[in-house]
Amino acid sequence: MPSLKITIRIATLKDIELIHSFIAQKAEFDGFIQPLPLSLEQLQKTLFTDSPLAEILLAEVNQTAVGFALIYPTFSSFLAQPTLWIDDLFVLPDMRHQGVGTALIEEIAEIAKLRNYGRIEWTVATRNTPAINFYKKQGAEILDNLRLCRVVV
Numbered sequence: 001m002p003s004l005k006i007t008i009r010i011a012t013l014k015d016i017e018l019i020h021s022f023i024a025q026k027a028e029f030d031g032f033i034q035p036l037p038l039s040l041e042q043l044q045k046t047l048f049t050d051s052p053l054a055e056i057l058l059a060e061v062n063q064t065a066v067g068f069a070l071i072y073p074t075f076s077s078f079l080a081q082p083t084l085w086i087d088d089l090f091v092l093p094d095m096r097h098q099g100v101g102t103a104l105i106e107e108i109a110e111i112a113k114l115r116n117y118g119r120i121e122w123t124v125a126t127r128n129t130p131a132i133n134f135y136k137k138q139g140a141e142i143l144d145n146l147r148l149c150r151v152v153v
Contacts, residue, residue: 004061004098008107011056011068013048016040019056022068026090030125054087057107059100067091067100071108073117081118084108089122105138123148 011019020043024036046053059067070088075081086108091100112120124131124142132142 004100006066006100006103007060008057008103009060011047011058013044015056015058015065016043016048018058018065019043019047019068022065022090023070023088025092026088029090057104059091059104061095061100066095067104069104069108071111073115074121076118079118082115084112084115084117084120086120086122101134102138 017040020038020040023038024034027036028034047056054070054072057069057071058065059069068088068090069086071084071086073082074085076083089101089104091104108120111117124135126132136142
């Protein structure tokens with residue numbers, strides 16, 4: 001099977017409805033109870049301002065978006081260096097196992113290197129064995145001794 005020509009680009013305001021759709025699809029995949037509390041206005045205020053809180057990368061095949069990643073900087077006191085957090089990484093089900101996720105991870109790694117970030121981090125559901133296996137193939141170390149903590153404010 002010939003390999004796909006996958007391009008990765010940074011999303012712009014014109015992609016806001018697509019971004020909203022991708023987030024909703026990822027939420028459904030993750031088992032999040034609908035409806036999502038986010039709105040297009042909230043996305044615009046947080047992603048497309050002079051000081052955006054995160055960036056969206058879109059993976060495209062034949063100029064059609066087939067996946068996305070939402071990333072933002074964090075900081076590691078242990079490294080005394082910024083790090084890059086992947087909050088979302090999602091590929092449309094019929095486009096999985098075709099290199100789209102790998103292309104997104106590789107682009108994120110390039111961004112981290114260019115910005116001199118110390119590492120890339122994210123979470124994965126313990127029940128999501130395919131994703132865990134995919135991330136291991138990408139060189140990720142799955143940390144079993146840490147747990148996500150959350151306080152809703």
